[in-house]
Amino acid sequence: MTATVQIGNVTKHYGRIAAVTDVSFELGEGEMVALIGHNGAGKTTLMKLMLGLIRPTGGSILVLGDNPAAGQFAGRRHLGYLPENVSFDAALTGRETQTFYARLKRERVAKALQLLDAVGLGAAASRRVGTYSKGMRQRLGLAQALIGRPQVLLLDEPTTGLDPELRQTFYEVIQRLAAEGTTVLLSSHALTELEERAGRVIIMHRGIKVADGSIESLRKLARLPTRIRLKVAGLAPGEVPSWLPASAPRRRLNGHIVEIDAAPEQKIELLRCATASGTALEDLDIVPPNLDELYAHFLRRSEAKP
Template identity: 75%
Template sequence: MSATVHIADVVKHYGKVEAVKGVSFDLAEGEMVALIGHNGAGKTTLMKMMLGLIRPTRGTIAVLGENPGAGEFSARRQLGYLPENVAFDAALTGRETQAFCARLKGEPVKHALALLDVVGLGEAAKRRVNTYSKGMRQRLGLAQALIGRPRVLLLDEPTTGLDPELRQTFYEVIQRLAADGTTVLLSSHALTELEERAGRVIIMNRGLKVADGTLDELRRLARLPTRIRIKVADLPPSGAPAWLPATTSYRRINGHIVEIDAAPDEKIDLLRRATADGNSVQDLELIPPNLDELYAHFLRHAERPQ
């Protein structure tokens, strides 16, 4: 896959504040990447530099082979962007707003208006924006970001204010775009949503990139324990099962479930012991570290003195 976005050693200063500190990464065609971090981590600043809205203090950015900060940035028409806080002319209807955005992009109005149905605004299309709820304005923002089937889609907290059904619809739409080759960079605090959908995660902290990889790659780097829950038919009233090593800590749940936090190099041995002949295991569940736990781990690691 070829890179649609290239960021190399990018630094951004706002006066004495260093908002982005030497960040580098590439984004490829068809990738859905989660960009996560606390408020002020530099996520929105990075997106604005990719759009050419602000320029880096140092470093190189190329989007679809062009410099977004150059006077002529023709690739902008192939980008879609949803800011964290959307704002539209309150006097226009949803339909008028979408048509206006389509004309600005040079895209057929008919195709753009069809997106209002996709985001659940079809019945409200003729209402003025000043009658829309926050969630409805967010849906309108999604509709304008999708105009023209963008090759690069930058989404900053896109599901804020959306109900669960529309969140599902939204992810179905962007997953289809990614399958067709669109690069999707998605910033959100809803880590559970991202864990299920993003193929790659970039973690930011105070302007620095502190981790970058798939969930499996981040788990290998973090080496956090895997939670193992084993349901045992004849668990003794007190004490541990005979197959559990004496040095292994465990918890009992509901009288017949043993829960163990297994280090990566202990996991296979524990599973072999538990499922050996003669043991009465009825059920077994493996729960790897989730994105919340990985995020907390890498932030703690980044805060330690080097």
């Protein structure tokens, strides 16, 4: 997989404040990567460094083979960027705004205007941006970020203000771009959305990269318990199945449901016991640690380091 973005030991200071400290990673063609962290963790700073809007204090950055901080950054034409807070000329219409950005990127205006329909702004294209709601301005920001089918797409809180239907449409668009080879780096606090879609997660904390990998690899590293819910017929009040090891953390929920927190190495054995014991199982749910839990785990681990 060809690397489109290469970040090597990058540091960015604002006076005495370290916004980013010794961060390294690569992004490849067709990757959809979630960049997560609390406010002030360094996510937006990293995106601005990739765009060449600010220069690193130390380290190296290559985007599409160019150094963004070098002045002449030919690759910028092939980048799409949606900032967290979009701002457009309120006097222009949606169509005029999109036309302006298409000409700025030297892309075909007709194709750029088609993106207004893709983000649900076709009917409002002739209205002035000053009359748009926050969600509509966010959609316009998405449309300009997608002009020219960028090779690298940087999205900072892209679904803020979008209703559920448009969020689904948005993810369909960027997943299609990723399938066609676009590198997508997406920062968001909506971790549930990212868990279902991102192939890789980078976790930032106070300017430091504390985790990087697929959801599955982060689960293996964290070794958090998997929640197993069993609906068992014929249990008396307070009773738990006899086959459950005494060491397995468990609790009774309502009715006949027993919930077990199983360590990674216990999962298969517990399920084998449940099916081999003759227990009348009516239902079974296996809930692995979600991205919210993984995020909290790696932040706690980072805080605990000296």
